[in-house]
Structure formats: C-alpha cells, structure tokens
Amino acid sequence: MKFQKEMTLGEIVSTFPGSEKILKEYDIDYCCGGHRVVREVTSEQNIDVNDLLSKLEAAYEVVMKYGEEKVDWVHAPIDHLVEHILQAHHAFLHSNLGYISELTTKILRVHGEHHPELLEVFQTFHQLKMELEAHLIKEETVQYPAIKKYIETNNLGDLNKAVKVIDELENEHTFAGDCLKQLRKISGNYEVPADGCSTFLKTYEMLELLESNTFTHIHLENNILFGRLKELKQ
Ligand SMILES: [Fe+2]
Ligand SMILES: [Fe+2]
Numbered sequence: 001m002k003f004q005k006e007m008t009l010g011e012i013v014s015t016f017p018g019s020e021k022i023l024k025e026y027d028i029d030y031c032c033g034g035h036r037v038v039r040e041v042t043s044e045q046n047i048d049v050n051d052l053l054s055k056l057e058a059a060y061e062v063v064m065k066y067g068e069e070k071v072d073w074v075h076a077p078i079d080h081l082v083e084h085i086l087q088a089h090h091a092f093l094h095s096n097l098g099y100i101s102e103l104t105t106k107i108l109r110v111h112g113e114h115h116p117e118l119l120e121v122f123q124t125f126h127q128l129k130m131e132l133e134a135h136l137i138k139e140e141t142v143q144y145p146a147i148k149k150y151i152e153t154n155n156l157g158d159l160n161k162a163v164k165v166i167d168e169l170e171n172e173h174t175f176a177g178d179c180l181k182q183l184r185k186i187s188g189n190y191e192v193p194a195d196g197c198s199t200f201l202k203t204y205e206m207l208e209l210l211e212s213n214t215f216t217h218i219h220l221e222n223n224i225l226f227g228r229l230k231e232l233k234q
Contacts, residue, residue: 003056005049009041010034016060018087020095026052063087073224078232079151081225082144089217090136093210097129100210103203111200115193120186125207128179132214135172138165147229163233166226173218180211 003012009030012019023030026047033041042049062083065071073081108122143162150158184190190204 001053001057002060003038003053005037005039005042005053007038008035009038012038012056016056016063017095018059018063018091019056021086021091022052022055022059059083059087073220074228077151078225078228079148081220081228082147085217085220085225086140086144089213089220090140092213093132093136096206096210097132100125100203100206101129103199103206107197107200107203111196114195117186117188121183121207124179124182124186128176128183131172131175131179135169135176138172139169143169150232159229159232163229166229170222170226173222176214177218180214183207184211 002015009023009028013023013030013034020030026045028041028045028047038052039049041047042052062080065080071084073084104118104122104125108118112118143165146158146161149155150162187204187207190208192201192204
C-alpha cells in the first residue's frame with residue numbers, strides 16, 4: 001500500500017498531487033493542515049480511514065499505470081481515460097490557474113510600463129482562465145459523471161447526456177486553443193526580455209506548461225474520448 005494511516009496530509013499531496021481532489025471531497029484541509037496525520041484527521045472528522053486510503057490507492061494506480069508511458073487510449077477502458085484526464089489535466093488546471101493569475105498580475109505591475117504586451121498577456125490569460133473554469137465545471141458535473149454512470153448501468157439516457165454536450169465542449173476547446181495561440185504570439189514565443197526578472201521567467205514557463213498540458217488535454221477529449229462516445233451511440 002502506497003498510502004498509510006501514519007502519513008501526513010502534506011506527504012500524501014506531495015507524493016500524489018491528484019490526491020487533492022479526493023481530500024477536497026472529504027472536506028479535509030491539506031493546506032493549513034498539511035502537517036497533520038491521516039489517522040487523527042479522519043477520526044476527528046468521522047471519516048472511514050480505510051475507505052479514504054483505498055480511494056487514494058485506486059486513483060494513484062490509474063495514474064501510475066497510464067501516467068508516463070504511451071497508452072493506447074483508443075482501446076483502454078473509457079472510464080480509465082476519464083480518470084486519467086481528471087488526474088493529469090483537470091488537477092493541473094485546478095492547482096495552477098490561480099498561481100498563474102498571480103504571476104501575470106505581478107509582472108504586469110512591475111514591468112507593464114516598459115513592456116506593454118504584458119497587459120494583453122494579463123487580459124488574454126484571464127479570459128482563458130474564466131472560460132476554462134466554467135468548462136471544467138461542465139465536464140466534471142455533467143459529462144464525466146454521465147459517462148461513469150453509463151459504464152456502470154449501460155443506461156442509454158446517460159450516454160445521450162454525455163454525447164449531447166460534445167458540440168458545446170468542442171467549441172469551448174477551440175476558444176481555449178485560440179487564447180493559447182494568441183498568448184504565444186503576444187509573448188514572442190515566450191521569450192523573456194533581457195530586463196525580465198525571475199518572476200517574469202516563471203510566468204512564461206508556467207504559461208508554456210499550461211499550453212502543452214492543455215493541448216494534450218484537448219487532444220484526448222476531441223480526438224479520442226468524444227469519438228469513442230459517438231461510436232458507442234451507433
Ligand atoms: Fe477536460
Ligand atoms: Fe474539455
């Protein structure tokens with residue numbers, strides 16, 4: 001077992017960033033309470049510790065199985081694909097959009113006067129952030145639960161629900177992709193100017209990471225997940 005009762009919450013989140021989502025579901029504070037031990041926290045909050053540990057274990061196994069190597073997502077179980085997207089892409093956005101917002105705000109304040117392009121970076125990023133946050137909510141509360149339910153019950157109503165939102169989600173992906181392309185253009189391919197500080201560098205590094213993570217995310221959904229859902233409907 002990877003996760004033990006005697007581990008601190010901080011150790012769990014550092015070993016496995018995808019655990020944040022599960023801890024939030026249990027209303028466990030892993031930020032300010034990161035030094036606390038799982039056994040104590042679960043007993044205080046009346047949480048079944050074994051239940052929590054086995055959920056963490058199962059999610060971690062999926063990440064390990066599909067995390068690094070090239071996976072044939074066209075044939076892997078569709079609920080594993082959904083879980084992988086949540087762990088590798090949604091978790092990335094949930095933990096980094098706020099941080100990148102702080103960074104783009106900070107460099108606009110410090111360098112905006114001499115680098116007018118930073119205003120456009122700030123505006124385009126925040127438009128993207130707002131759109132992505134609403135998009136994630138739609139996927140996490142409507143489409144993905146419908147897919148999971150369909151896998152469990154084979155009920156066509158759930159499959160139809162998941163397929164019905166595809167057009168909307170695809171349009172939102174196009175918007176996000178355009179914002180990312182625009183950001184690359186405005187920033188001159190993320191070239192940090194000679195007078196840029198370390199925060200400037202970090203901001204552009206994070207924006208580039210956001211770009212590559214999101215492009216893979218969109219690829220997995222548009223090209224694989226949505227196609228497979230449509231095939232299931234036939
Ligand atoms: Fe997604
Ligand atoms: Fe999406």
